[in-house]
Structure formats: structure tokens, C-alpha cells
Amino acid sequence: xxxxxIAEYEVVQGKAKSFYxxxxxxxxxQHQTHYCPGCGHGTIHKMLARAIDELGIQDRTILVSPVxxxxxxxxxxxxxxxxxxxxxxxxxxxALKRSRRDSIVVSYxxxxxxxxxxxxxxxxxxxxxxxITVIFVxxxxxxxxxGQFAPTTLLGQKSTxxxxxxxxxxxxxxxxxxxLLATLExxxxxxxxxxxxxxxxxxxxxAIKRAMENQVxxxxxxxxxxxxxxxxxxxMQPVQAQQWVHDVMEKTxxxxxxxxxxxxxxxxxxxxxxxxxETIPEILGVAxxxxxxxxxxxxxxxxxxxxxxxxxxxxGQGVLLLGEVLAEAGLDAGLEVSWLPSYGPxxxxxxxxCHVRLSKEPIDSPLVTVPNVLVAMNEPSLxxxxxxxxxxxxxxxxxxxxxxxxxxxxxxVLALPFTQVANELGDTRAANMVMLxxxxxxxxxxxxxxxxxxxxxxxxxxxxxxxxxxxxxRGRELYRNSAVR
Amino acid sequence: xxxQLMKGNEAVVKSAILAGxxxxxxxxxxxxxxxxETAAEYLPKxxxxxxxxxSEVAAxxxxxxxxxxxxxCMTASSGPGISLMQEGISYMAGAELPCVVxxxxxxxxxxxxIASEQGDYHQAVxxxxxxxYKTPVLAPYSVQEMADLTALAFEMADRYRTPVVxxxxxxxxQMMEPVEFQEKATVPQTPRWAVTGxxxxxxxxxxxxxxxxxxxxxxxRHLEANYELAAQNETRAEEWMTExxxxxxxxxGIVGRILKAVTAEARAAGLRVGLLRPITLFPFPTRNFQRLxxxxxxxxxxxxxxxxxxxxxRLALNGARPVEFLGRAGGNVPxxxxxMAFVRELAGRMQPAMTRDEERMAHV
Numbered sequence: 087x088x089x090x091x092i093a094e095y096e097v098v099q100g101k102a103k104s105f106y107x108x109x110x111x112x113x114x115x116q117h118q119t120h121y122c123p124g125c126g127h128g129t130i131h132k133m134l135a136r137a138i139d140e141l142g143i144q145d146r147t148i149l150v151s152p153v154x155x156x157x158x159x160x161x162x163x164x165x166x167x168x169x170x171x172x173x174x175x176x177x178x179x180x181a182l183k184r185s186r187r188d189s190i191v192v193s194y195x196x197x198x199x200x201x202x203x204x205x206x207x208x209x210x211x212x213x214x215x216x217x218i219t220v221i222f223v224x225x226x227x228x229x230x231x232x233g234q235f236a237p238t239t240l241l242g243q244k245s246t247x248x249x250x251x252x253x254x255x256x257x258x259x260x261x262x263x264x265x266l267l268a269t270l271e272x273x274x275x276x277x278x279x280x281x282x283x284x285x286x287x288x289x290x291x292x293a294i295k296r297a298m299e300n301q302v303x304x305x306x307x308x309x310x311x312x313x314x315x316x317x318x319x320x321x322m323q324p325v326q327a328q329q330w331v332h333d334v335m336e337k338t339x340x341x342x343x344x345x346x347x348x349x350x351x352x353x354x355x356x357x358x359x360x361x362x363x364e365t366i367p368e369i370l371g372v373a374x375x376x377x378x379x380x381x382x383x384x385x386x387x388x389x390x391x392x393x394x395x396x397x398x399x400x401x402g403q404g405v406l407l408l409g410e411v412l413a414e415a416g417l418d419a420g421l422e423v424s425w426l427p428s429y430g431p432x433x434x435x436x437x438x439x440c441h442v443r444l445s446k447e448p449i450d451s452p453l454v455t456v457p458n459v460l461v462a463m464n465e466p467s468l469x470x471x472x473x474x475x476x477x478x479x480x481x482x483x484x485x486x487x488x489x490x491x492x493x494x495x496x497x498x499v500l501a502l503p504f505t506q507v508a509n510e511l512g513d514t515r516a517a518n519m520v521m522l523x524x525x526x527x528x529x530x531x532x533x534x535x536x537x538x539x540x541x542x543x544x545x546x547x548x549x550x551x552x553x554x555x556x557x558x559x560r561g562r563e564l565y566r567n568s569a570v571r
Numbered sequence: 572x573x574x575q576l577m578k579g580n581e582a583v584v585k586s587a588i589l590a591g592x593x594x595x596x597x598x599x600x601x602x603x604x605x606x607x608e609t610a611a612e613y614l615p616k617x618x619x620x621x622x623x624x625x626s627e628v629a630a631x632x633x634x635x636x637x638x639x640x641x642x643x644c645m646t647a648s649s650g651p652g653i654s655l656m657q658e659g660i661s662y663m664a665g666a667e668l669p670c671v672v673x674x675x676x677x678x679x680x681x682x683x684x685i686a687s688e689q690g691d692y693h694q695a696v697x698x699x700x701x702x703x704y705k706t707p708v709l710a711p712y713s714v715q716e717m718a719d720l721t722a723l724a725f726e727m728a729d730r731y732r733t734p735v736v737x738x739x740x741x742x743x744x745q746m747m748e749p750v751e752f753q754e755k756a757t758v759p760q761t762p763r764w765a766v767t768g769x770x771x772x773x774x775x776x777x778x779x780x781x782x783x784x785x786x787x788x789x790x791x792r793h794l795e796a797n798y799e800l801a802a803q804n805e806t807r808a809e810e811w812m813t814e815x816x817x818x819x820x821x822x823x824g825i826v827g828r829i830l831k832a833v834t835a836e837a838r839a840a841g842l843r844v845g846l847l848r849p850i851t852l853f854p855f856p857t858r859n860f861q862r863l864x865x866x867x868x869x870x871x872x873x874x875x876x877x878x879x880x881x882x883x884x885r886l887a888l889n890g891a892r893p894v895e896f897l898g899r900a901g902g903n904v905p906x907x908x909x910x911m912a913f914v915r916e917l918a919g920r921m922q923p924a925m926t927r928d929e930e931r932m933a934h935v
Contacts, residue, residue, distance in 0.1 A: 145770040150636075160776050166766035168639045169778035171662050174632035177624065181596060181636030181644075182766070184620045189640075189768020207632070210625040360618025366756035369616050370585045374754055375573045410576075410747070417576050417749050425576070426746040450832035452746055453825070455906045 102135030104144045104164055111161040120158055124324025126281045126314025126331075127156055130223060130290070134192065135163065137295040141302055147190045148182055150175045152204075154196035155230045156223065173204025176211035179218045187357055190301055191218045197238040198228040201261050205237075208267070212307050215272030217354045219297045220309040222263060225316040226335060233319040237261035240338050260338050264311045268344035274306040276345040280313035282332025286341070304353040313339055384533060385420030390446050391531040394454045396471055398439035399463025399484070404518035407544065408461065409440040411522060414540035415532050416444040424452035437466065444531060459529065461521055463504075468492055480528060482521055500524055500568055507560060516557035523561020574749035579717040579739060580605035580647075582750050583673050584613060586718040587645055590725040591758040592671070593619035594644030596633035598626060598652055601685040602741040603675035606647035627652040631659025631672075638668040639777040641765025643725055643758075647673035649741075650691050651682065654699070660734050661700025664794070665779025667764075669728035671721065672706075673737045675744040678902045686902020687741035689824060692879035695738045696853045703791040705798050707805065708736045708852040712827040714748035720850070722753060727805060729759060731797050738852060740875065742825040742904075802854035809848040810859060812838060816845025817921070818914060819863055821884055822873040823849050826905065830873060833910045842918050852880070860887040868921065871895045871914065873905050 108116040121127045138147050144165060151159035153172035160167035166189070170178040179193040193211075200208050200222050211218065227245055228234040235245040235252060238260050242251040252260075264278045275297055279290035290312055297308035313335045315327035322330060367373040395412065399405045406427050413425040426441040441454035458479035462468035468483055469492065475481055477496040488501040502524075508517035526532055537558065545551050577585075583606055584595075595610035607623065614621040620637070624630035630646050637644040648656060653674050663670060676691045678684040693699075695708045707727050709720040717739060724735040761767060766775045781787040809827070812834055813819060820830040827848040837844035847863065847870075849856050860870070870892055872881040881896045888894060897913050899905045 145773055146768045148766055148768050157780065160778065164773065166768055166772055167776040167778075168636070168766055169666075169776070169780055170635065171632060171658055174628070174635070174659070177629040177632035178636035178639070180622070181594065181620070181633035182640050182768075184622065185594060185637045185640035185642045186768045191768075206625050207629050210629065358615075358618065361616070363756045363758065366588065366617055367752070367754070370588060370613060370752075372575065372585055372589075372752045374751075377573060413747060414576050417574065422749075423576065424746060424748045426742060449748075449828075450835060451828040451907055452742070452748070453829065453904060453906070455908060 102132065102139050104135040104138040104147070105131075105162055106164045109161045111158060119162060121155065122318040124315060124317040124327055125155070126223060126225065126312065126316070129281055129287060130221065130294070130312055130314065131159070131162055133291040133294045134194070134221060134298075136291065137298045138165065140295065141298055143190045143298070143302060146188060147192065148186075150179045150182065150191065150193045152193075152195040152199040153230075154199045154228075156194055156196060157230070159194055173199050173202070174207055175199070176204065176207040176216070176218070176220065180211050180214070180216050183216060183218050187354075190298065192298070193218055193220045195220065195222055196229070197222070197224040197226065198236045201237040201263050208263070212267045212273050212309065213270050215274070215306045217301055217304060217306050219301050220307075221294065221297075222309055222311040223314045224263070224311055224339065225314045225319075226260075227316060227319050229316050229319045238263075238339075240335065262339065264309065264344045267309060272307060273309065273345055274347045274351045275300050275308040275343075276311075277343045278311040278313065278339060278341050280331050280336060280341055281315060282313070282328060282336065286332070300348060305348055305351040306354065311339075313341075381420075384535065388419045388421065388533065389530070391421065391444055391529065392447070393442070393444040393459060393529060393531060394457045394476070395442040395444075395459045395461065395525070396439060396454050396457040396474075397442065397461040397463070398437070398467035398471055401436050401438045403438070403463045404515060405438040405463060406440050408518040408522050409442040410544055411519075411537070411540045412442050412444070412525070414543055415536040418536035418539045419532050421446060422449045424449050426452045439467065439471075459525060461525060463517065463521065465489065482524055482528075484517060484521060500528070500565060502564055502568070504561075507564065508557060511553065511557055511560060513553055516553050519554045519557035520561040520564070523558035524565040525561075526558070527562035527565040574751050576747050577714060577750050578605060578745060578747050579711070579714045580675065580744045581609045582714050582718040583647070583721045583737065584609040586721040586752060587671065587725065588613055588617055588619070589753050589756045590722040591643045591756070592645050592725065593617070593758070594634070594637035594642045595619070595621045595646065596624050596630045596637065596644065597646040598624050598630050598648065600649045600652045602677055602687070602744050603647045603649045603652075603673065605744070606673055606675070627655035628658065631656040631663075634670045635659055635663055635666070635668060638663065638670050639666075639766050641761040641767055643669070643729070645671040645673065647675060649675050649677045649685075650679045650694070653691065653694065657694075657700035660706065661698070661702055661704060662779050663734045664698075664700070664704035664706060665702060665790075666777050667732035667794075668734070668777065669732055670734045671724045671728055671737060672734055673721070673739070676738065676740045678900070684902055685741070687825065687875060687904070688900060688902055689740055689826070689875040690877070690879070690900065691738070692852065692874070692876065695736045696883070704794055705853055706734045706736050707731070707801055707854065708738050710738050710823040710850060710852050711743055712824050712848065713743070714746065714750045716850075717743060718750050718752055727801070729762070731801050733797065738824070740824045798854065805851060806854045806856050806858070807850035808856035808859045809846070809850060811846040811848075813845035813847060813863055813867075815843055815866060816863070817843040817866070817868045818845070818917065819867045819870045820844060820846050820873060820910075820914070821849070821870055821880070823852060823880065826873050826875060829905065829907055829910060832907050833914060836907075836911055837914055840915075842914065844914060849880070852883075855883050855887060857887040860884065861891075864888065864891045867892060869893050869895060869917065871897065871917065873910055874898045875904060876900055
């Protein structure tokens with residue numbers, strides 16, 4: 087044959103550009119894949135590569151390869167490649183796409199990977215309507231690991247782990263992934279195709295291209311399930327295996343389009359432009375602020391304190407807020423502070439407590455195990471913490487009478503019906519602030535302006551700020567009028 | 572400068588965003604949920620991505636994707652969720668993908684409880700997933716350190732191309748303290764190895780798969796060399812009053828705070844006590860321990876667990892000094908008073924210190 091004769095032919099169907107020229111997986115096998123003769127992966131790879139070529143998206147494409155026979159897909163596709171953990175390709179693809187909205191992300195998975203171990207990831211990626219393309223290769227078996235049963239294994243089909251054949255009683259029925267996902271609202275396109283004969287192969291190529299095109303248009307989630315032969319594990323000749331896809335597999339897994347919302351789908355929105363970097367501290371509310379005028383002078387006059395406060399009561403009494411206002415006011419006054427809540431189930435079982443420390447010196451431990459002030463908003467809290475109060479310390483107790491058996495000679499006690507006082511002020515919920523007022527007056531620790539500043543920062547509703555201010559003043563007054571001074 | 576009162580968990584997110592974090596993928600769990608909630612509030616405002624995943628397994632694999640795309644990203648969880656993430660952490664360590672995992676610990680094993688415990692030290696420090704890898708582990712003990720070490724975690728993650736764990740107990744996550752942040756926000760350049768769906772990155776591959784035994788050995792040796800480099804450059808610990816200490820208290824996280832208070836009280840009582848607080852749990856501050864051997868007579872490890880850090884302390888000292896242990900578990904905290912009593916009792920049992928001359932003789 088002369089070279090002149092060859093020049094007369096035009097190559098209309100060569101190797102796809104999106105494949106590498108050589109496959110550098112093994113030195114001795116640069117021109118062949120690792121797939122077995124008659125395996126469907128080679129055909130499906132070719133369809134995908136052609137679709138990438140035809141859509142002109144080679145540079146934009148990121149292929150996520152799974153665990154399974156197609157784990158080495160990155161040796162063949164000349165695109166961006168990411169290899170994922172078993173079953174997790176849809177999760178990996180989700181974040182790739184959300185991180186790089188202009189990329190075209192393909193999650194290429196087998197049936198063990200997608201329908202067994204990765205069943206949660208595929209379901210939720212589909213349900214979120216991720217703008218990705220999933221190629222789901224279904225050969226009804228685990229091939230890479232040597233032929234174990236898969237969720238897609240046909241009834242009666244033998245595998246190394248169902249040696250007598252799959253039984254519905256023992257392993258359940260074959261999982262119909264396409265039908266299942268088609269019940270979700272979000273997916274845009276779901277079709278099952280097969281490699282059973284040339285006509286089916288042509289249809290499969292069309293479907294794969296369509297699924298890629300949907301993503302290019304930004305329409306959302308597309309999945310193509312491909313019934314694919316595995317002659318090696320099925321222990322068949324390639325032709326026989328192809329025939330089996332056509333004659334047997336298809337009976338369990340009918341072909342067709344299960345979902346097509348491409349006409350009504352909304353295009354995925356572009357991400358809002360990121361704000362300029364210099365505005366970010368402000369967006370986060372952490373831009374550096376200078377101290378207001380006069381604050382430094384005020385702080386210099388704050389007296390030396392070392393408060394170890396434990397606040398305890400029922401949930402809903404404002405225990406945590408009392409502590410927070412105290413800590414925030416301490417910070418405003420230039421003190422070192424810490425606030426540590428009880429959290430979790432205690433929050434839900436009805437009691438609540440927090441540890442607050444205020445000091446001129448850096449605070450070592452924020453845990454208050456020996457308080458010098460205990461604010462007990464109810465009797466159980468008093469009983470729980472009374473014994474721990476440091477000799478010479480204070481107990482502020484919300485109740486008419488201090489329980490006889492809790493009386494200690496070595497601590498000061500201010501016991502008043504603070505809830506009733508709050509009721510008189512017009513709102514039961516202000517009892518915490520009445521008690522805080524008493525604490526502040528008693529310790530003389532903080533200037534009023536710091537307490538005001540803290541309230542404004544923490545209480546958003548002006549009506550409550552006003553109420554809380556009255557409550558604090560009333561608390562101060564109660565302490566001044568009390569006999570314990 | 573005005574500091575702000577803030578929860579440790581909130582400080583983590585704000586510091587992360589200032590350090591260029593633009594991806595958060597996570598799953599709720601007490602006591603870490605405020606991190607997800609704060610991320611959900613702020614990431615969309617700075618052009619970042621927040622997504623609540625269907626599980627911790629999915630969340631960490633989403634980080635695998637985001638990190639592959641060259642985006643600084645993080646997640647947060649607690650023991651049970653971190654257990655589920657071990658698969659992805661191992662894959663990311665293998666594929667050399669940077670990310671930050673904030674691990675706000677709670678009680679275990681199993682569902683345990685949601686109180687603060689330090690029983691996940693081994694899980695974080697000894698690599699909870701499969702294979703020859705480690706992850707750097709940073710252990711903040713204050714809200715300020717939650718902010719500072721988060722920023723450092725992102726730097727280290729990029730520098731050594733590895734997941735970095737921020738290991739904080741529930742107290743440090745939940746408590747509020749004054750904090751200030753770095754003044755300027757940064758976003759690093761997209762790394763050259765990333766896969767971003769562009770012509771420039773088309774040839775790039777992210778994988779943890781190395782089929783040849785020599786290939787894989789070379790790969791894990793390379794990881795090992797990275798950890799060695801990190802050990803040389805990044806090891807951190809705080810020493811306080813250790814100069815002449817005979818009893819050295821050792822603890823991390825909230826325990827470090829308690830031990831500070833105990834050290835101060837012990838000093839006031841005339842006892843020669845000091846504090847060594849590891850800040851990087853991996854790489855472990857072995858040299859700090861070895862330096863103290865000449866003076867210290869005994870090391871006391873205090874943990875909110877039945878004893879995990881104590882094993883590394885024993886390895887670091889390699890028998891050179893006795894190591895005592897005080898641990899509480901289940902959410903109980905070794906209180907200041909409890910530790911103080913332990914120290915007093917120990918000091919009472921110790922023979923008087925040798926004089927200089929005796930010491931010299933002992934070394935002859």
C-alpha cells in the first residue's frame with residue numbers, strides 16, 4: 087500500500103483528544119489499558135472522552151475516579167484528575183464543583199462503589215441537585231475484588247459471596263438506582279443505557295454526551311447508568327457477556343429515561359463576587375477599634391478585684407446571661423475575664439450554671455470550684471454549691487427564707503425574694519438582673535458605665551435594656567438597704 | 572485596642588476566615604456545633620462555601636474535594652464524628668491535601684457523653700486512620716489560642732501539605748474570653764498542584780494510590796521526612812516556672828489552665844513546682860522534657876482521661892525520671908484542689924533535694 091493512497095483517507099473517528107497518547111501505568115504497557123478484553127469500561131471511557139472532545143471542555147473537566155476497576159481512569163483521561171475513597175466520589179465531586187464553578191466535574195463509579203458503600207453520598211448529591219455528571223457502570227458484581235455480590239447482583243446470580251446464587255430472602259432484591267434516584271425532585275436527567283449491542287452502544291454514547299451537556303449548561307444533576315459486561319468475573323466469552331447484558335440484565339434493569347427535567351430546570355446561579363479582602367474583618371465584626379475617649383482613664387481607676395463567681399438556677403432564669411453581662415462589663419472595665427457555661431444535657435434537664443472570673447491579673451483557671459460569690463437562683467442550686475463557697479465569701483440567694491440547714495457561719499448571705507421583686511418591676515425574667523445589681527453593689531467591682539455598655543452589647547431589644555437597667559438599680563438598692571452590709 | 576468576648580468555637584471560624592478559609596463542610600455534633608453555625612453565617616458573606624453534609628464521612632470527603640481544588644477548607648466535629656472522618660483524614664494525609672479539622676472533644680467511648688474529656692488524644696495524635704501517617708495536632712488552652720492556633724493550623728497545613736488537627740476540649744470550645752484577631756485578612760494563592768478545571772492544572776492528579784511497593788515506600792518515607800521537618804520547625808510548648816522546678820506538672824488544653832493555678836499556689840506555699848504545657852501534641856515537645864531532666868525530680872501528668880498523654884511523656888523521658896499520673900474521666904475535671912492535694916502529698920513523700928555537691932558526686 088503506498089503512502090499516497092493513505093493520504094486520500096480522512097480520519098473521521100480517531101482516538102479522542104481527551105485521552106493521553108500513552109498510558110504510563112506500566113513501562114511495558116504504554117498502549118493498552120488495564121481492563122480485560124470485552125470489559126465495558128473501555129467503551130464507556132471512549133464515549134466520555136468523545137463527549138469531552140465534542141463539547142470542547144477538556145481543560146475544564148475534572149474526573150473523579152472511584153475505587154473499583156476504574157480506579158486507574160486517571161491513566162487514560164488527559165483532564166484534571168482526582169482519585170476518591172470507596173463510594174465517596176459524589177461527595178468529592180460536590181466540593182470540587184462548588185469550589186470551582188466553571189469546572190466540569192464527572193463522578194465515574196461502579197455499582198459496588200455507588201450503590202453499596204456510597205449509597206448515602208450518591209443519594210444526597212442527587213437530592214441536592216449538584217451540578218455534576220455521574221457515570222454509573224453497573225455490571226451486577228464486584229469485579230476488582232474478584233466477583234463478590236453487589237446490591238445490583240441479579241436474583242439467582244452466583245458470586246463468590248453468594249455461592250448458591252442471590253436469594254431475595256437473604257440478600258434482598260437487586261437495587262434499582264436509576265428508578266430510586268428518579269423519585270427525587272432535584273435531579274435533572276437520569277437514564278439507563280446498556281452495551282448489549284451496537285444500537286444500544288450508540289444510544290449510550292448519546293446519553294453520556296447529553297449528561298455532560300446538561301452540566302455545561304449549568305442545569306444540575308445528571309446520572310447515566312450503563313449496563314456493562316464483565317466477561318472475566320462472569321466467566322463468559324466477551325460476545326457471550328455482551329449477549330447476557332442484552333438478554334438477561336435488561337430484564338431486571340429496564341432501559342430508558344427515568345427523569346428528564348432539562349426543559350424546566352433552572353441554571354445554577356453563579357456565586358456572588360467575593361467582597362474585597364480589606365472589608366472582611368468588618369464583615370466578621372472583628373475590625374480593630376480604638377478605645378473610646380476616656381476609657382483608658384476609667385479603666386485605670388477600676389479597683390483591684392479577684393472574683394470567682396458561680397451562678398446557678400433553672401434553665402430560663404437567665405443564669406448564663408447574668409454571667410455574660412458580668413464578664414462583658416468586666417472586659418469593658420479593662421479587667422481580665424472568663425465565662426464558662428455548663429452545657430449539653432444540663433441545658434435540657436432544667437438546671438443551668440456558669441463560672442465567671444474577673445481579675446486584674448491574667449486568669450489562670452476559668453473553672454470556679456471554690457467561688458467567692460455564689461448566685462443561687464433557686465434552692466436546688468443553693469444546696470448543690472453552698473458548701474463550696476470560700477470562707478468569707480458571699481451567697482446571694484433567691485428565696486424568702488434561707489434554708490436552716492444551709493446556714494454557714496463563715497459566709498455572708500443576702501437572701502431575698504428576687505423573683506417577686508422582678509414581678510413588681512413588671513417581668514419575672516428580670517430577676518437575674520436584680521441579683522446582678524446586688525452583686526455589683528456588694529463587690530463594688532465595676533463602674534456603672536461598663537455595666538450599661540455590656541447590657542447594650544448583649545441585649546438587643548431596647549425595651550429589655552430599659553427593664554434590665556431598672557432591675558439592676560433595684561438590686562443595688564436592695565443590697566444597700568439590707569442588714570448584711 | 573478593644574478585645575471582644577467570644578466563645579472559643581466562634582473564634583475558630585473568624586480566625587479561619589481571616590486566614591483564607593473559604594470552604595466549610597461539616598455535620599452537627601455537641602460540643603462543636605457552634606463552629607458549623609458560625610461558618611454557615613459568615614462563609615457565604617465572604618464568597619466562601621458552607622455545606623452541611625449528610626454525614627461526617629461525606630463531610631471529610633467533601634474537604635478532600637475542596638482541598639483538591641486548592642481551596643483552604645475546614646471542618647469541625649467531636650469524638651464520634653471524628654471517628655467517622657478517619658477514612659478521609661487518612662486519604663488526605665496520603666494524597667497530601669491540606670485542611671484543618673477542629674476536634675472539640677467530649678466523653679467516650681461510643682456515645683459516651685457530651686461533657687469535656689481528653690480521651691481522644693491517641694485518636695488525634697497517633698493517627699486514627701489506616702497507614703503510616705501522622706497529622707500535626709495543636710492544643711489550644713484559651714479562646715485567644717483557639718484563634719491563634721487556627722491561623723497557624725492553616726499555615727502548617729499548606730506548608731506540609733497535610734490535614735492539621737486542632738484538638739480542644741469542650742471547655743475551651745464553649746467558654747468565652749477576650750480575644751483579638753490578626754488585623755488583615757489573607758487569601759493564599761492557589762497551590763500549583765491543585766486541580767481547578769483549567770488548562771494550567773489539567774495534568775494534575777490527586778491520589779493516595781501507589782501500586783508499586785517501592786513507590787508506596789518512597790511515598791511514606793517522603794511523608795515521614797515532612798513530619799521530621801515539622802518536628803524541627805513547629806514544635807511548641809509553654810514552660811512556666813520550670814527553671815528551678817523539682818516537680819514539673821504536665822497537661823494540655825483546659826488542664827493547662829488548672830495546672831497554672833496549682834503552680835501559682837504551690838509556689839506561694841514554697842514548693843518548687845513548674846508547668847510544662849505541650850501546645851503541639853504532634854510533633855511532641857520531647858526536647859522540652861529532656862532539657863528539664865537535669866533539674867526536675869518528678870513529672871506529674873494530669874489529664875481528663877485514664878492516661879494517654881502520659882505515654883508520650885514517658886517516651887520523651889525514656890526512664891530518666893519517674894512519671895506520676897492523675898486522671899479523671901467521664902466529664903469529671905481534676906480540680907485545682909484535687910491536683911494541689913496530689914502535689915502536696917507527692918512533695919511530702921519526696922526525700923529532700925540533694926545538695927549541689929551530692930548531685931555532682933552522683934554524676935561521677
